[in-house]
Amino acid sequence: MFAPMQFVNKSLLAAVSLVLATTTLTAQVAGPTAPGAGNARAVEIAIASTLVQSAYLYIGEQILRLSDANLRNQSLDAILNPNTCIQHRANLKQADRQAIVAQLLAAGLLNPADNDTFPGGLITGVFPPVANDNSSCPHLPQPFVSAPGSSFGSHHSYPGGLPVHESNNETADINLASEYHNVYGQSDASGQDFVNSVAIANPTPQNVAPYAPFISGDLIIGAPLWHDWAKSIVFQWKADGTEFPELSIGGSGQAMDDYGAAGDARTGGHHILSLAESMKRGFTPAFIITQASAHSAPTSGNEFKVVNWIRAAAIIAQQDPIAKGYLTKDANGNYRLPALRSTGEVDLIAAGQTNILTEYELHNLSDADFTFSGPAVAADQLVLAQIAPAFGYDSADVPVYNQKFRNVVLANYSAERLYSIYQAAGVAGVQAEVQLLRNSGSL
Numbered sequence: 001m002f003a004p005m006q007f008v009n010k011s012l013l014a015a016v017s018l019v020l021a022t023t024t025l026t027a028q029v030a031g032p033t034a035p036g037a038g039n040a041r042a043v044e045i046a047i048a049s050t051l052v053q054s055a056y057l058y059i060g061e062q063i064l065r066l067s068d069a070n071l072r073n074q075s076l077d078a079i080l081n082p083n084t085c086i087q088h089r090a091n092l093k094q095a096d097r098q099a100i101v102a103q104l105l106a107a108g109l110l111n112p113a114d115n116d117t118f119p120g121g122l123i124t125g126v127f128p129p130v131a132n133d134n135s136s137c138p139h140l141p142q143p144f145v146s147a148p149g150s151s152f153g154s155h156h157s158y159p160g161g162l163p164v165h166e167s168n169n170e171t172a173d174i175n176l177a178s179e180y181h182n183v184y185g186q187s188d189a190s191g192q193d194f195v196n197s198v199a200i201a202n203p204t205p206q207n208v209a210p211y212a213p214f215i216s217g218d219l220i221i222g223a224p225l226w227h228d229w230a231k232s233i234v235f236q237w238k239a240d241g242t243e244f245p246e247l248s249i250g251g252s253g254q255a256m257d258d259y260g261a262a263g264d265a266r267t268g269g270h271h272i273l274s275l276a277e278s279m280k281r282g283f284t285p286a287f288i289i290t291q292a293s294a295h296s297a298p299t300s301g302n303e304f305k306v307v308n309w310i311r312a313a314a315i316i317a318q319q320d321p322i323a324k325g326y327l328t329k330d331a332n333g334n335y336r337l338p339a340l341r342s343t344g345e346v347d348l349i350a351a352g353q354t355n356i357l358t359e360y361e362l363h364n365l366s367d368a369d370f371t372f373s374g375p376a377v378a379a380d381q382l383v384l385a386q387i388a389p390a391f392g393y394d395s396a397d398v399p400v401y402n403q404k405f406r407n408v409v410l411a412n413y414s415a416e417r418l419y420s421i422y423q424a425a426g427v428a429g430v431q432a433e434v435q436l437l438r439n440s441g442s443l
Contacts, residue, residue, distance in 0.1 A: 033120070035129050035141035036236030036244060041403055042159035046146040048442060049411045052160030055167040056145050059225060062170055068218050074281040075225060079144050085137035086130060086233070087280035088273070088317045093134055097127050100316055108252045109312040111266065118247050125247025125269060126316065128233050140232045147232040152243040153381065155373035158410035162231050165369065169224040173366035177220045180358065185214070214341075219290045219359040224366055226283075227294040230273035241402025246270065250309045258304040259334050265308040267295045275313035285325040286340050286357060288313075293360040294367040298337055303354045307335045376419035377410070380430075383422055384409060387431045391438060408443055409434055 046052045060080055066072035077084050092100075101122050104110045115122045131139040149156020149165030156165040182196040236244045249272040251257040251265030258265075275292055283291075288310065289298075298306040307327060314321040321327040321335070328338040330349045339348065339355040348355050384406055385395040393405040410418070413433065421429045437443040 037239040038237030039142040042146040042237040046160035055163040082143040088276040089138040155370045176362045223290045223363045230270040234270040240399040265305045276317040279317040290359045297364040376415040
């Protein structure tokens with residue numbers, strides 16, 4: 001464990017230390033019916049990384065800032081407790097899974113062709129293997145701390161990439177909220193709006209923490225933490241250090257997703273499964289919709305995407321999205337986003353508009369880091385393969401290369417930092433940096 005810093009909450013540090021110290025996973029036979037055989041190795045790599053540990057602690061600190069007791073307690077349990085129960089999987093038997101997949105297909109929220117092409121079929125894609133399955137308390141196949149941030153070769157695709165990715169998104173959402181507060185939420189004594197250039201130029205905890213009256217701190221802090229939660233389930237590690245594939249959910253991709261018109265609402269399964277878990281844990285409609293907006297803001301003609309993702313998650317969570325307040329229906333019987341914090345004086349849906357909150361847009365913007373992080377991984381993989389022989393590794397020996405070199409280097413340095421070094425100092429600069437990791441005994 002890295003040396004605690006002054007800003008780290010001591011009780012949180014103790015709790016996280018216990019999580020890391022007691023996290024043990026037994027590698028199982030690889031396949032669509034068993035958790036990933038490489039999960040245990042990923043835990044080892046993540047725990048040994050100061051980068052990953054510090055990101056994990058930062059996330060824990062952010063959870064403690066949540067004011068809503070249920071949101072805070074559920075987040076502490078789901079993210080910091082390696083023995084948390086996956087609530088949307090509790091007590092589900094094979095017949096239940098089949099029925100849920102059938103409902104998703106009937107609603108046009110899965111592509112039936114994927115049943116023949118996705119390993120294990122649609123049921124495995126919607127219900128990846130987990131520990132203690134078919135029980136009242138299924139467990140994560142790997143802890144949050146060891147999960148990657150995306151599919152292998154994409155952004156943050158290394159053990160612990162998930163907490164690093166979420167730390168960046170969390171920071172982005174907080175800063176975006178502060179930006180809106182200082183640009184759109186300031187009025188002087190006479191009631192005239194103004195841009196608070198002093199606060200913008202001198203960000204401090206005192207002037208970053210407050211939000212404009214129309215922005216909820218719990219939504220800003222909580223949504224980025226929950227959006228990718230199910231990556232612990234979806235992106236499990238294979239024995240060769242690569243990852244399970246991910247099924248697309250939330251649409252059929254057959255040009256009918258937009259209320260029967262042309263449109264493709266399919267998105268990564270982790271997004272939908274995370275929403276299903278949030279629904280089972282009793283989060284508010286505003287939170288659910290904010291979380292659902294990560295992959296697309298419900299504006300500019302994209303409301304149907306967010307609506308379909310909520311519909312799909314509600315089927316998996318066995319929730320009624322209308323009764324729960326996540327969705328409403330318009331005069332044509334179409335599912336739409338409800339009006340929240342509205343007096344209802346103006347019927348936006350009837351006027352062809354979307355009912356939105358500012359937090360939906362901010363959360364969507366905060367999830368945009370992949371535009372740099374993805375290309376950074378792609379470039380780094382080429383550089384690492386080139387320098388690997390200098391450290392005794394051959395990229396052609398995939399299991400050894402991934403488990404001992406590629407995943408270890410990225411987990412300790414991050415793809416973004418390595419790519420920045422490459423830009424400044426070329427291949428020699430990256431090799432020198434990796435040599436420091438070798439000198440420390442971590443490689």
